[in-house]
Amino acid sequence: MDAIFTAIGLVFDPYVLWVIVASAAFGMFVGSMPGLTATMATALLVPVTFFMDPVPALGAIVTATAMAIFAGDIPAAMLRIPGTPASAAYADESYAMARKGLLDLNLGVNLVFSVLGGLVGVIILVLCAPMLAELAINFSSFEYFWLCLLGLTCAVFIATSSWLKGFVSLLFGLLLATVGIDPAAGVPRFTFDNVDLMSGIDFIPAMIGMFALSELLRGVIIADKKGSVVAEKVGNIFRGIADVMRRYWKNFLRGSFIGVLIGALPGAGADIAAWISYAISKRFSKEPEKYGTGHIEGIVDSTAANNSSLGAAWIPALVFGIPGDSITAIVIGVLYMKGMNPGPTVFLQNPQFIYAVFIIFIVANLVMLPLGWAAIKSAKQLLRVPPNILLPIILLFCIVGSFAMTNSVYGIVLMFVMGLIGWAMEENGIPIAPAILGLVLGQMLEQNFMTSMIKADGSFLAFFERPIAGTLGVVTVVVWAMIIWRSVNSKAPAIEVAAGPAEGR
Amino acid sequence: MRVNDAIIGLLLIAASIAVFIATLSFPEFPGQRYGPSLFPQVLSTAMLICGVLLVIHGWRNRTEEHWLVLESWTKEPWRLGSFALVIAAVLVYIFASDTVGFIPVAAVILGVLFLWLGTRPVTATITAIVATFAIHWFFATMLRVPLPRGWLNTIL
Numbered sequence: 001m002d003a004i005f006t007a008i009g010l011v012f013d014p015y016v017l018w019v020i021v022a023s024a025a026f027g028m029f030v031g032s033m034p035g036l037t038a039t040m041a042t043a044l045l046v047p048v049t050f051f052m053d054p055v056p057a058l059g060a061i062v063t064a065t066a067m068a069i070f071a072g073d074i075p076a077a078m079l080r081i082p083g084t085p086a087s088a089a090y091a092d093e094s095y096a097m098a099r100k101g102l103l104d105l106n107l108g109v110n111l112v113f114s115v116l117g118g119l120v121g122v123i124i125l126v127l128c129a130p131m132l133a134e135l136a137i138n139f140s141s142f143e144y145f146w147l148c149l150l151g152l153t154c155a156v157f158i159a160t161s162s163w164l165k166g167f168v169s170l171l172f173g174l175l176l177a178t179v180g181i182d183p184a185a186g187v188p189r190f191t192f193d194n195v196d197l198m199s200g201i202d203f204i205p206a207m208i209g210m211f212a213l214s215e216l217l218r219g220v221i222i223a224d225k226k227g228s229v230v231a232e233k234v235g236n237i238f239r240g241i242a243d244v245m246r247r248y249w250k251n252f253l254r255g256s257f258i259g260v261l262i263g264a265l266p267g268a269g270a271d272i273a274a275w276i277s278y279a280i281s282k283r284f285s286k287e288p289e290k291y292g293t294g295h296i297e298g299i300v301d302s303t304a305a306n307n308s309s310l311g312a313a314w315i316p317a318l319v320f321g322i323p324g325d326s327i328t329a330i331v332i333g334v335l336y337m338k339g340m341n342p343g344p345t346v347f348l349q350n351p352q353f354i355y356a357v358f359i360i361f362i363v364a365n366l367v368m369l370p371l372g373w374a375a376i377k378s379a380k381q382l383l384r385v386p387p388n389i390l391l392p393i394i395l396l397f398c399i400v401g402s403f404a405m406t407n408s409v410y411g412i413v414l415m416f417v418m419g420l421i422g423w424a425m426e427e428n429g430i431p432i433a434p435a436i437l438g439l440v441l442g443q444m445l446e447q448n449f450m451t452s453m454i455k456a457d458g459s460f461l462a463f464f465e466r467p468i469a470g471t472l473g474v475v476t477v478v479v480w481a482m483i484i485w486r487s488v489n490s491k492a493p494a495i496e497v498a499a500g501p502a503e504g505r
Numbered sequence: 506m507r508v509n510d511a512i513i514g515l516l517l518i519a520a521s522i523a524v525f526i527a528t529l530s531f532p533e534f535p536g537q538r539y540g541p542s543l544f545p546q547v548l549s550t551a552m553l554i555c556g557v558l559l560v561i562h563g564w565r566n567r568t569e570e571h572w573l574v575l576e577s578w579t580k581e582p583w584r585l586g587s588f589a590l591v592i593a594a595v596l597v598y599i600f601a602s603d604t605v606g607f608i609p610v611a612a613v614i615l616g617v618l619f620l621w622l623g624t625r626p627v628t629a630t631i632t633a634i635v636a637t638f639a640i641h642w643f644f645a646t647m648l649r650v651p652l653p654r655g656w657l658n659t660i661l
Contacts, residue, residue, distance in 0.1 A: 047644075047648075047650075048648065050648075051648045051649070164555060164558055164559065164562070167551075167555055168513075168517060168552070168555045168559070171548055171551055171552045171555065172552075174548050175524065175545065175548050175549070175552070178544060178545050178548070182541040184541060185532075185534065185540065185541045187531055187532055187541045189527075189528075189531060189541060189545065190524075190527060190545075213595075216591060217588060217591055217592075220587045220588060220590075220591050220622070221578045221584040221585075221587055221588050222578075222584075223587060223622050223623075224622075224623065386624075387622075388619065388622030388623055388624055389619065389624060389628075389632060391618075391622070392594075392614070392615050392618035392619055392622070393615070393636050393640075395591060395594060395595070395614075395618070396611055396614065396615060396636070396637075396640055397640070399595060399598050400607075400640060400644050400650070400652070403650065403652070404644060404648065404650040407650070407651055409599055409602070409603065412595065412598065412599050413599060415595075416595045416596075416599065419595075420592075424506070427506050427507055428506075428507055428508060428510075428513060429507075430513075446544045449544060450539060450543070450544065453538075453539045453543070454537075454538075454539060457538075458538065
């Protein structure tokens with residue numbers, strides 16, 4: 001109980017609340033600008049949070065991402081351009097509604113169900129994380145090895161249209177993680193006698209490069225193209241919400257739970273959650289013919305799903321240190337920087353900090369209601385910010401942000417190189433997210449792999465001897481068998497839903 | 506810029522062989538069967554397999570998939586220029602910021618990019634200066650990041 005009160009004290013501190021409100025505004029802005037994603041918002045925030053205490057730092061990230069995922073819905077409805085990829089699944093539907101004169105209802109539904117979906121995600125996080133942590137306290141290197149491998153497998157399997165290219169991306173990330181001092185024996189590897197490389201590939205500049213600089217390179221070549229705002233005026237967005245709730249509460253619950261499931265799976269995040277829940281909603285709807293013509297039903301499912309996935313992604317991140325999506329991959333980097341290595345022990349040693357995260361999640365979702373309303377009301381002005389002013393300023397932010405992580409030019413060089421690689425990868429259909437997960441999890445995977453190998457002394461059966469490790473191992477092997485079986489038997493890409501423009505955030 | 510999968514595959518094969526060779530020079534410890542080279546070797550072997558699969562895939566589809574496809578924007582000088590300018594801006598910052606200092610380099614980078622992307626000269630100049638000082642204030646003063654002072658050191 002004491003820990004909860006401590007946590008409340010930590011969160012309801014004027015400075016922390018100020019950080020939450022400021023990052024909420026930042027998230028709203030980034031989310032509603034087409035081309036700027038929620039992951040990019042997080043990557044740009046990290047250099048700033050680096051200088052904060054853990055609670056405000058995490059508060060800033062939680063709030064900014066929640067806002068950004070909602071705010072992506074605004075330009076989707078007004079310009080038919082999703083603000084973040086998480087809104088891409090229903091951008092056409094939203095735009096069709098706006099064309100029919102239903103913009104108010106659409107934005108209202110997006111806001112209210114984003115908030116409610118986000119809260120469902122938090123509730124599941126609060127209920128599941130401590131339980132899982134109790135289970136995880138008995139895990140040995142075998143369990144962690146399989147968990148890591150299963151997580152990375154999911155990232156390859158779910159998040160990408162071609163498993164081969166996803167796997168290439170993952171291997172690239174894992175190899176990058178081996179640069180520097182090796183975790184088992186302390187031998188420098190692939191450092192070419194360079195002092196900077198001895199400390200390894202710094203994760204944050206690499207992130208900023210892959211998610212922000214590469215996005216910038218894509219944005220700058222279309223900086224002169226603008227969408228036209230469909231509706232000039234926004235009225236009372238809350239009218240008719242109660243009716244929608246009465247009619248489609250089942251859709252809301254279904255969407256939220258799909259979001260939670262997808263969010264908790266490593267590698268897949270809000271964008272995939274929205275695509276899948278939209279597809280499922282259409283499949284089970286009584287009037288599937290209305291989908292695509294400006295029908296609210298599928299939007300309820302998917303707008304709830306992308307927000308509920310955010311909270312759920314923190315479950316594996318906090319309990320096992322395995323990120324549920326690319327945003328929590330950054331969060332794990334931040335946790336390590338703050339000296340709070342994620343894992344079940346955090347729940348014992350620093351419970352007040354875990355509770356603080358829970359409280360911030362609830363606060364962030366509640367703050368979303370008034371701030372989201374304000375963002376919708378000022379959307380017309382917001383969407384008028386010209387990209388030719390915005391993009392150069394973001395570039396400077398990328399440069400200064402990566403400099404701040406190493407206090408040397410090394411950070412900028414790293415950001416630059418990774419940005420170019422990330423750009424080239426995306427151009428050729430190689431997803432970025434698995435590489436980032438590989439970079440984050442590489443050391444953990446290797447450490448547990450090496451420990452397990454030494455313990456097992458070459459006997460592969462030891463990897464399956466403990467009950468939970470054995471189960472996880474069998475599941476991993478089965479997933480791989482499925483991937484290979486499918487690719488041998490059909491030429492179609494692994495998953496149809498992911499074939500959409502579902503990349504990054 | 507899209508290249509045929511076979512080219513990516515060849516790159517991966519070359520990279521994985523290079524990694525494998527590099528691991529051979531890692532020290533071994535007597536009495537330990539698994540050294541620091543094991544994990545990178547597993548990874549590079551997997552990468553080699555991926556490379557071979559991509560080469561096969563790319564070779565099979567060589568009629569539909571061209572060896573190199575350049576999108577339409579690469580044929581428009583202005584768009585190509587925007588792309589190159591972003592890259593040049595980062596390079597200029599990397600090489601010049603230490604001697605020249607953050608404020609002049611950042612202001613010039615911003616100003617040039619604004620102008621190239623079609624902002625009016627007055628707006629571009631004012632925004633570049635204001636944004637530079639705002640970012641400098643935020644990172645150097647608020648967050649105490651040691652942004653390079655460069656020429657300012659000799660003046661002040």
